[in-house]
Amino acid sequence: MGTPHHEPQPAIQPPALPAVAGKPLAVWLIPVLQDNYVMVLQRGRRAAVVDPAVAEPVAAALEERGLALEAILHTHHHSDHIGGTPGLLRRWPGAEVIAAAADRERIPLQTRGVAGGDRLQVLDEPVEVIEVPGHTRAHIAYWLPQSGHLFCGDTLFVGGCGRLFEGTPAQMHASLQRLAALPESTRVWCAHEYTEANLRWAAATAPGDGAIARRLQEVLAERAAGRASVPSSVGLERATNLFVRAADAGALGQLRRSKDHWQA
Numbered sequence: 001m002g003t004p005h006h007e008p009q010p011a012i013q014p015p016a017l018p019a020v021a022g023k024p025l026a027v028w029l030i031p032v033l034q035d036n037y038v039m040v041l042q043r044g045r046r047a048a049v050v051d052p053a054v055a056e057p058v059a060a061a062l063e064e065r066g067l068a069l070e071a072i073l074h075t076h077h078h079s080d081h082i083g084g085t086p087g088l089l090r091r092w093p094g095a096e097v098i099a100a101a102a103d104r105e106r107i108p109l110q111t112r113g114v115a116g117g118d119r120l121q122v123l124d125e126p127v128e129v130i131e132v133p134g135h136t137r138a139h140i141a142y143w144l145p146q147s148g149h150l151f152c153g154d155t156l157f158v159g160g161c162g163r164l165f166e167g168t169p170a171q172m173h174a175s176l177q178r179l180a181a182l183p184e185s186t187r188v189w190c191a192h193e194y195t196e197a198n199l200r201w202a203a204a205t206a207p208g209d210g211a212i213a214r215r216l217q218e219v220l221a222e223r224a225a226g227r228a229s230v231p232s233s234v235g236l237e238r239a240t241n242l243f244v245r246a247a248d249a250g251a252l253g254q255l256r257r258s259k260d261h262w263q264a
């Protein structure tokens, strides 16, 4: 017995698909250091990472899954967002290094400098660059319009926003409004797990706000179960993030000062 020699052949072969068309883009995260997240974009065995704070756990996670790193994306120059890049390049020397061209001096090793409005392809996925100054002067975000992901570094946090190290309240207000204008289903991948403190502050600042109170309870349950609060969504942040809801730069500045001095 064995396989028949003459299997009936279908009259019409299905068209060959382009190499990547059948493989959807997956996004997942690696928790590192105290509260940083490194995001991984994966298509089949191909990977890109966003804001690698450190190299070792990222390389280990990719290798465990048999992935090849093709690109490293940076949102801004702080060491807990770029610290892992030299180590990852030693392991994958051909990986592209994408970052704000305006920050070339503070983000070395760039192979592709970008600016707001640029469109590029990462793992054959269209990516748009959005300028979001405020936390730093050359902070950028990456929006994937096709799959609905946003990588916003330390600009928009779940329930919060980044500290204003190099920018003004007006800049941060404009940056957050730019991100909040994306489709509401857009998944928001920020670079830190700051959500619980952000929402505790928000609930204390807006004590009558039911949406914030409910969101805080959801997040507390998620965190107690050991799950990340990231990603959020643009719709959720529009509803429950006081910085996104701030009417103008003045209101945002007041909220930022309040949060800077707040202690649980």
Ligand SMILES: [Fe+2]
Pocket: 076, 078, 135, 154
């Ligand atoms: Fe930062």
